[in-house]
Amino acid sequence: MGSHDNHQVTKNHHLFQAMGHAFDGIVAMLREERNMRFHVIAAMLAVIVGWYLRISTADWLWILLVIFLVFAAEFLNTVTEAVTDLLSNHHYDINVRKAKDVAAGGVLLAALFAVAVGLIIFVPRFYALIIR
Secondary structure (H helix, E strand, O other): OOOOOOOOOOOOOOHHHHHHHHHHHHHHHHHHOHHHHHHHHHHHHHHHHHHHHOOOHHHHHHHHHHHHHHHHHHHHHHHHHHHHHHHHOOOOOHHHHHHHHHHHHHHHHHHHHHHHHHHHHHHHHHHHHHHO
């Protein structure tokens, strides 16, 4: 490492430094990952619909749970892709493919769970609005 290299290679010295790095990671996800932007738009739509329908506190907890579950799955999928690409030097390897496919499958399962929760919470309320 050269004397002019100012990239941090040691542990964070305080909480604010760690939080700054975490914030940088969130910004990078939003800038670089198209699927993350889609998840954010879907989450915003769910929050707007929940607010409009005045869902219960328990329903808000379920909605927030699935939103953050999908976000966490997408973050872990991105980490998996980055690390496997680094380790394989961007060359095809069956284990790299498996790791990426499994990570993507985790995001898909989280997203399907979010859709199921959304349907359970929102469909009866929309139905009640239509029947009125």
